[in-house]
Each structure stands twice: as structure tokens, then as C-alpha cells.
Amino acid sequence: MMKLPIAFYRQPDVVQISRILLGKHLFTNLNGVLTGGRIVETEAYAHQNDQACHSHLGRFTKRTRVMYEAGGVAYVYLIYGRYALFNIITNEAGKADAVLIRGLEPIEGIPEMLLRRGLTTVSPQLTAGPGLLTQALGITTTYYGTDLTGDLIWIEDRGEIIPEEQILASPRVGIDYAGVDAALPWRFRLKNSRWTSPAK
DNA sequence: CTAAGGATTAACT
DNA sequence: GTTAATCCTTAGT
Numbered sequence: 001m002m003k004l005p006i007a008f009y010r011q012p013d014v015v016q017i018s019r020i021l022l023g024k025h026l027f028t029n030l031n032g033v034l035t036g037g038r039i040v041e042t043e044a045y046a047h048q049n050d051q052a053c054h055s056h057l058g059r060f061t062k063r064t065r066v067m068y069e070a071g072g073v074a075y076v077y078l079i080y081g082r083y084a085l086f087n088i089i090t091n092e093a094g095k096a097d098a099v100l101i102r103g104l105e106p107i108e109g110i111p112e113m114l115l116r117r118g119l120t121t122v123s124p125q126l127t128a129g130p131g132l133l134t135q136a137l138g139i140t141t142t143y144y145g146t147d148l149t150g151d152l153i154w155i156e157d158r159g160e161i162i163p164e165e166q167i168l169a170s171p172r173v174g175i176d177y178a179g180v181d182a183a184l185p186w187r188f189r190l191k192n193s194r195w196t197s198p199a200k
Numbered sequence: 201c202t203a204a205g206g207a208t209t210a211a212c213t
Numbered sequence: 214g215t216t217a218a219t220c221c222t223t224a225g226t
Binding site for chain 1: 219220221222223224
Binding site for chain 1: 204205206207208209
């Protein structure tokens with residue numbers, strides 16, 4: 001098991017990074033409890049030519065501030081007043097690209113994840129959805145800007161290679177407001193995984 | 201199917 | 214300064 005190095009996040013092609021993240025393992029170690037799982041669904045957001053991206057056309061606000069940092073930090077934000085969504089900032093400083101994690105296959109610390117979600121049995125309700133996996137992992141907006149090479153939140157490569165034919169590329173979810181960019185096939189997920197979020 | 205919830209932002213005064 | 218619309222969704226009818 002190898003923690004992804006900072007150089008991984010600094011690569012320029014956010015779409016490519018989104019693909020490669022499938023099959024990697026996302027972990028959190030918060031309050032002394034280790035939880036984590038295998039990434040099965042991601043979406044890419046580019047700062048250029050992508051109206052769906054919070055940082056498109058250089059929009060810089062209090063919320064999007066960390067997006068402009070060099071790759072390798074967490075961008076966590078609240079949506080619909082309730083749910084934290086976890087994004088990974090990529091590219092070099094000033095080039096505000098991000099990858100949204102939408103689905104996770106639970107692997108580590110399942111009892112704690114069930115507790116955090118208020119469930120008693122393991123089902124897709126546990127981590128299949130961007131707002132669900134953050135609950136399961138204990139990620140809240142408190143972790144806005146967290147360094148992903150630290151020991152609170154990180155990603156590991158466990159040597160798994162996902163063959164291209166196992167990856168499904170499709171339009172992203174919930175961004176119809178982005179006009180023509182809503183059609184970009186920048187949502188990636190593993191075929192035959194029960195842990196991808198329900199399509200709209 | 202729909203209501204909920206609160207931060208964020210753009211558009212006003 | 215204030216207001217209103219919006220949102221990378223989920224849980225509950």
C-alpha cells in the first residue's frame with residue numbers, strides 16, 4: 001500500500017486523474033478511527049471551458065479559495081444545506097481543477113461507518129452517493145483545505161489496475177444549469193459496482 | 201414523487 | 214447593507 005505522492009495531484013489533466021482514481025482507496029483517520037474504501041465513481045471539473053466547475057472563468061470567492069491552491073488538498077463544501085461533498089484539488093496553483101468523489105466501496109472500519117450513517121446493515125445506502133460517503137468517512141466542512149498527503153485524509157494505491165473496458169464514462173450528474181458543458185462525459189464509474197451513486 | 205436545509209452568490213437598495 | 218434564487222442531494226411519503 002502506497003500513499004499517493006503530491007506529484008500525482010499536480011498533474012495537469014484532471015479528466016485523466018479522475019479515471020486513474022478509480023480503484024484507488026480513500027481513507028480517513030479522524031478521532032483515532034480508521035475508515036475507508038475503494039473509489040468506484042468520480043467526476044472531473046476543469047477550471048477552463050467548463051461552466052459546471054465552481055472555479056470556471058477564474059471565479060474566486062471565499063468558498064472556492066482552496067481550489068486555487070496547488071493540487072493535493074481537499075475541497076469540501078455544503079450542498080442543499082445538508083450534505084458535505086468531497087473534492088480533490090488537482091493541477092498546479094492557480095489552475096483550479098477538481099475531482100468529485102461520488103461513490104465508494106466500503107472496506108475499512110465498516111462498523112464505524114454504519115454508526116455514522118445510522119444504519120445497522122451494509123447496503124448501498126452506506127456509501128453510494130457523494131453526500132453519503134462523506135458521512136460514512138466523517139468528512140465535514142471542517143476539513144476544508146486538508147492536505148491529502150497528511151494523516152487525516154489520504155488516498156492509497158493498492159496496486160490494482162482497472163482495465164479501460166471496466167470504466168463507464170457518461171455525463172455528470174445534477175449540473176443541467178451548465179448548458180452545453182453538461183454533456184461532457186466526465187463522470188467515470190466502474191461497471192458492475194453496487195457502490196456507484198444512483199443515476200438521475 | 202417531493203420537501204427539506206443552509207451556505208453562497210448575484211442582484212439589488 | 215439586505216434580499217432572493219440557486220445548489221456537483223438525500224430521506225421520506
